[in-house]
Amino acid sequence: MTLEDLLPPDLRGPNTTITPIAAGLSGAGVHRVDAAGQAFVLKVAAESESAEDWRSTLHIQRLAADAGLAPRVIHVDEPRRAVLTEFVADRSFAAFYRDPQTHEAALTLLGRTVRRIHALPIPGVAPMRDPREFLTQLWNQVLSGFPLPGFIARAVERVLAEAPPIREGALVLGHNDLNPSNFVYDGEAILVLDWAAAGPMDAYYDLAVIAVFLRMDGGTCLRLLSAYEGKPIAELPKRFLYMRRLAAALAGAMQLFLACQMNHAGATGAETPESTLSLGEFYQRMMTGALKLGTAEGQWAFGLALLKECLAL
Incomplete structure (x- = not known):
């Protein structure tokens, strides 16, 4: 065949x-x-x-x-x-989002698109997705024994020790991997790729993933949630803030797992939050070709940057 x-x-x-x-x-x-x-x-x-x-x-x-x-x-x-x-030709959502002249339009489109995803019916066969359980499994089983900097343990263990604020809304059909690499922007709409992780989920998780990967500050997060809700949001909900920390920790742990799978040696002992690239610095290195995803060093640097971000949230 x-x-x-x-x-x-x-x-x-x-x-x-x-x-x-x-x-x-x-x-x-x-x-x-x-x-x-x-x-x-x-x-x-x-x-x-x-x-x-x-x-x-x-x-x-x-x-x-x-x-x-x-x-x-x-x-x-x-x-x-x-x-x-x-095949849909991608006109670069990242460029649309980064352009000061179109930034707010991109943010509004993003919030409304997530709202439309969450309005889809939840199929009875869709498996439950619990990012906290997945992070626990990665940390206690998969990454156990892999040499990691001390600040990584602080970031992950802080999230796992924290009691999640009570969920107030109903579960929705979440995509559960809404990082920009899964967006295709055709000039008018955002189409989303890779639905393998989709399933019933807290609505804030998809929004939190977007906020982490696009490095949104508090004001930008408020405007994202306002576009999602279709009304002004004056204060970031505590559960969204928790989900943002959880999303950063899980994404970072997943990148470190991939680095481990690619035979990265792990920590040397010299890594600190101060010496580790920020998420913005990592993106800049990736754009210049100095770091590449799909390589052990690229996944390692990405994981450290995400978990450094987690500590700051």
Whole structure:
């Protein structure tokens, strides 16, 4: 079987080209397909992903696509767990967000987009997602024994020791990985990729993830939540503030796990919060090519930066 066999018959032929794009954290293979004068994205599930989880993700992805929140699903090969979606040219949400002239419009669009995601119905088969439990598992089992700077333990253990403020609203269908690398901005709307972690979740978690990765200060967070709620928010809720710390700790721990998987040696003993890159400095190094994600050193630096950010929240 070839990758072309996973395409619908009308897209197969001598002029069809299939180019690898990336392999996500799940191990799924992602490819660009050019055929019949059009471009598509083919995602093939990793062997380790269960059929049940794959079907749940596909169901949620279709809900999102039908609502205009994800690229349109073109074809599904269920026996081989492959999904073909339309290719959407990215006009860079990051540039839209960073431009002072369009920053507020980008922030408003972001809040309203998350609100639309949370308005999707929660499928009965969608598994519960608990980021606190996942962080506990990463910290106590996966990262146990991996040499880490002392400030990393302080950041993670502070979050785990903290009693989460009581949740007041109902659970929503959360994407649960709303970092900007999963955004495609087509010039009008934000389409969201990679729904593998989606499931019932506290609404503040998606908003907190966005706030961490986009390095939002308190005022920007208030405007994000105001756009999400459709009304002015005067004070950041305590549960949102907790979720922001939790999101930073979990994201950082996940990056350190990836560095460990890539055989990074771990801490040398010289790492301190003062000597560690801030999240903004890490992004600058990544933009210049001095650090690259997908490498042990890049994942290590990203993890440290996120956990340094966690300590400051």
